[in-house]
Amino acid sequence: MKLRYGIALVLVFCLFTGFHAPSYRMAKLKYNGGGDWYGDRTALPNLIKFCNENLKTNFQAEDEIVEAGSAEVFNYPFIFMTGHGNVIFSDTEARNLRKYLTGGGFLHIDDNYGLDQFIRPQMKKVFPELDFVELPVNHPIYHQKYDFPAGLPKIHEHDGTRAQGFGLIYKGRLVCFYTYECDLGNGWEDFGTYANDTQEARLKALKMGANLIQYVLTQ
Numbered sequence: 001m002k003l004r005y006g007i008a009l010v011l012v013f014c015l016f017t018g019f020h021a022p023s024y025r026m027a028k029l030k031y032n033g034g035g036d037w038y039g040d041r042t043a044l045p046n047l048i049k050f051c052n053e054n055l056k057t058n059f060q061a062e063d064e065i066v067e068a069g070s071a072e073v074f075n076y077p078f079i080f081m082t083g084h085g086n087v088i089f090s091d092t093e094a095r096n097l098r099k100y101l102t103g104g105g106f107l108h109i110d111d112n113y114g115l116d117q118f119i120r121p122q123m124k125k126v127f128p129e130l131d132f133v134e135l136p137v138n139h140p141i142y143h144q145k146y147d148f149p150a151g152l153p154k155i156h157e158h159d160g161t162r163a164q165g166f167g168l169i170y171k172g173r174l175v176c177f178y179t180y181e182c183d184l185g186n187g188w189e190d191f192g193t194y195a196n197d198t199q200e201a202r203l204k205a206l207k208m209g210a211n212l213i214q215y216v217l218t219q
Contacts, residue, residue, distance in 0.1 A: 023058045023059070023060055024058070024059060024060070024076075024077065025059065025060050025063075025064055025075065025076055026044055026047075026048055026059050026060075026063050026064070026076060026078050026079075026080070027063060027064045027065060027066040027072075027073075027075075027076045027078075027079050027080070028040075028044060028063055028064070028065055028066070028079070028080050028081070028082075029066060029067075029068060029079050029080065029081040029107070030065050030066065030067045030068070031067075031068050031081070031083075031087050031088070031089065031093075032068075032087075032088045032089075032090070032093075033085070033086035033087045033088035033118065034085055034086045035083040035084060035085035035086045035087050035115065035118065036083045036084055036085060036112075037081070037082070037083050039082050039083055039084070039112050039185075040082050040110070040112065040185040040186060040188065040189055041189070042188075042189045042190045042193065043080070043082075043185040043186070043188035043189050044063035044080055044188070045061065045062055045063055046188045046189065046190065046206070047188045047206060047209045047210075047213075048060070048061060048062075048063065049061070050188075050206045050209065050210055051209070051210050051213050054145070054210055055145060055210055055213065055214055057213065057217070063080075064076075066079065067093075068089055068093035068096065068097055069090065069092050069093040069096050070096070071096075073096065073097070073100045073105065074100055074103070074105070076105070077104075077105065077106065077216055077217060078106050078108065078212070078213060078216050078217075079100075079105065079106070079107050079108070080108050080110065080185065081107060081108065081109045081110070081119075082109070082110045082111075082112045082115070082185045083112055083114075083115050084112050084113055084114040084115060085114060085115070085118065086118050087115070087118040087119050087122045088122065089122045089125050089126065091125070094122075094125040094126045097126045098126045098127065101126070101127075101168075101170065101175040101176060102170055102171075102175065105175070106174075106175060106176070106177075106216045107175070107176045107177075108176075108177050108178075108179070108212055109123075109176065109177070109178040109179070110178075110179045110182070110183070110184050110185040111178070111179065111180045111181070111182075111183070112183060112185065112186065113156075113158050113183065116180060119178070120132065123168065123176065123178075127168055127170065130168050130169070130170065131168075132166035132167065132168060132178055133166060133167055133168075133169065134164055134165065134166050134167075135151070135165045135166065135167050135174075135177075136151075137149065137150060137151040139151075139165075139167075140215060141165070141174070141177065141211060141212065141215045142165075142208075142211065143211075144210070144211040144214040144215050144218075145207075145210060145211065145214055146207035146208070146210060146211055148207075148208060148211070151163075151165060152164060152165040152179060152182050152184075152208065153182070153184075153201075153204040153205065153208055154181070154182060155182055155183045155184055155186060155187035155201050155204065155205050156182070156183035156186055156187075156194070156196075157196075158181050158183065159181065161181050162181065163179070163180070163181050163182035164179075164180045164181055164182070165177060165178070165179055165180075165182075166178040166179075166180060173219070174215075174219075177212065184205050184208060184209065185205075186205075187201055187202050187204065187205020187206070188202075188205055188206060188209055
């Protein structure tokens, strides 16, 4: 996915000059197994709007849907995955995701509560040789346009434990970022979607999301 490196140069230029980047797209991953891959319905459009306004990116306004085994995954620099339930990647889908990620793509997995027990063994199909590692608070993903000195912000309570950001690192490059006990995507949704929403938490979520996008497009 050599195009990603060209996008990185364009984004850097736009950040410093105010020009708009060429239009490109963001997608949500559709997977099998029965889990609600379609959750966080308003999340990506809101993140896109925030990034276009604050990073001067030029994502198309609406997100798209892409299947794990489709060749279409290679059209997106950033793919978002969420849900509560079961996930199953076939061998073909696992190979396709590996090809996408090792070729320059990026996958953000956001545990919407209950995904953890399912996604870890499925990502082992994609990268048998890798384990998720918790990213330290000084990792660049927390220090892009917006600074998060304490690391991943806590957006929803879930079990009340701290938010953790895990990564799969392939040949020195972060190819997958997994947000756990955080619910970052819920924080991107329309304000008032959840009973305990606050504008402060929502802004933190959007800023952290923008950091993900800037990191992906400039590495």
